[in-house]
Amino acid sequence: EAGVAQSPRYKIIEKRQSVAFWCNPISGHATLYWYQQILGQGPKLLIQFQNNGVVDDSQLPKDRFSAERLKGVDSTLKIQPAKLEDSAVYLCASSSTGAYGYTFGSGTRLTVV
Amino acid sequence: KQEVTQIPAALSVPEGENLVLNCSFTDSAIYNLQWFRQDPGKGLTSLLLIQSSQREQTSGRLNASLDKSSGRSTLYIAASQPGDSATYLCAVGGDQGGKLIFGQGTELSVKP
Numbered sequence: 001e002a003g004v005a006q007s008p009r010y011k012i013i014e015k016r017q018s019v020a021f022w023c024n025p026i027s028g029h030a031t032l033y034w035y036q037q038i039l040g041q042g043p044k045l046l047i048q049f050q051n052n053g054v055v056d057d058s059q060l061p062k063d064r065f066s067a068e069r070l071k072g073v074d075s076t077l078k079i080q081p082a083k084l085e086d087s088a089v090y091l092c093a094s095s096s097t098g099a100y101g102y103t104f105g106s107g108t109r110l111t112v113v
Numbered sequence: 114k115q116e117v118t119q120i121p122a123a124l125s126v127p128e129g130e131n132l133v134l135n136c137s138f139t140d141s142a143i144y145n146l147q148w149f150r151q152d153p154g155k156g157l158t159s160l161l162l163i164q165s166s167q168r169e170q171t172s173g174r175l176n177a178s179l180d181k182s183s184g185r186s187t188l189y190i191a192a193s194q195p196g197d198s199a200t201y202l203c204a205v206g207g208d209q210g211g212k213l214i215f216g217q218g219t220e221l222s223v224k225p
Contacts, residue, residue, distance in 0.1 A: 004156070031211055042117070042202055042215030043157070056212055091156060095211050102147070102211070104156035 002026065004105035006092050012111045018080035021108045025073070025094030029103075031055075032069055034077050035091040037107070043091055049075065082112045115140045117205055119216035126193055127224050134188040134219045136203030141181045144209060148177050148188050149202040151218070157202065161188070193223045 005024040013019050025032050030051050035043035046065065048056040051072040060067070064083070069075040079086055089107040116139045126132055136146075145164050149157040161170045161177040163186070169178040176189040190197060200220045204213040 033211070040217065042119075042204070042217045043213075044215070045212050048212055093157075102159055102213070104149075104158070106154070106156045109154075 004092055004094055004103050006090075006105035006108055008108055009106065010109050010111075012113060013082055015084055015112050016081040018078065019082055019110065020076050020078045021090050021092075021110075023075045023077070023092030023105060025075070025092070026096075026103055029094035029096050029101075030072070031095045031097075032075050033093040033095075034067060034075070035093065037089045037091055039088070046077070046090075079110075082110075084112050086110060087112045115143075115205060115207060115214050117203060117214050117216040119201075119203055119219050121219060122217065123220040123222075125222040125224065128193060128195060130193050130223075131189070131191050132193055132221075134190070134201050134203075134221070136186040136188070136216055138184045138186075138205050138214075140207075141184055143181065143205050143207060145206040146177075146179055146186050147204045147206065147213065148175075148186075149204060151200045151202060160201075190221075193221075195223050195225050197221060198223050 032049045034046045037043040046060045047067045049069040052069045067077045089109050091107045093104045095102045118137050120135045147162045148160045151157050163170050163179045174191040179186045200218045202218045203216045
């Protein structure tokens with residue numbers, strides 16, 4: 001079974017620029033999550049999709065972050081404009097039934113300079 | 114608001130030792146609790162999942178316990194090996210939806 005695919009692996013941008021991350025979940029997984037992990041901290045949920053609908057985006061900074069999940073499969077997370085404090089690893093995860101079968105991708109490490 | 118805390122933040126032990134990692138949470142109304150392992154530059158790998166109705170789960174040299182009433186979980190690693198070196202994260206699930214609230218992790222180093 002293929003894992004959760006994320007790209008790019010690394011990205012360095014200047015503050016105020018925009019950036020986008022891509023995630024391809026495990027085939028058939030209805031639930032997709034984006035987590036933000038700042039160095040030295042545990043991951044924090046940004047947004048959760050069930051198929052292509054948003055279940056929870058309460059911690060997504062909506063003035064600069066946006067996310068979509070097209071046709072209930074792939075997802076993109078965008079930051080525009082980026083701030084220094086957005087430097088973090090952005091992890092995508094998917095699951096078939098809520099908390100069970102959680103599978104994480106390797107993440108995208110973003111550095112904002 | 115649920116908060117998850119892990120102690121210690123870092124731990125270094127010689128190979129062969131048995132060790133315990135601690136996790137505490139403030140709200141006992143949890144759906145489940147998971148322990149993950151994170152290697153540098155990698156994603157998270159689920160190690161053990163304990164349902165709220167369960168007291169413990171075991172997998173190989175790993176044993177995780179859950180005490181909801183006291184808001185605590187422990188991960189016991191028997192006969193530690195250098196390959197166990199990684200960051201271990203505890204995460205609490207509050208409902209069936211799957212959202213997880215993580216602790217900050219314990220960075221484990223097992224020295225040969």
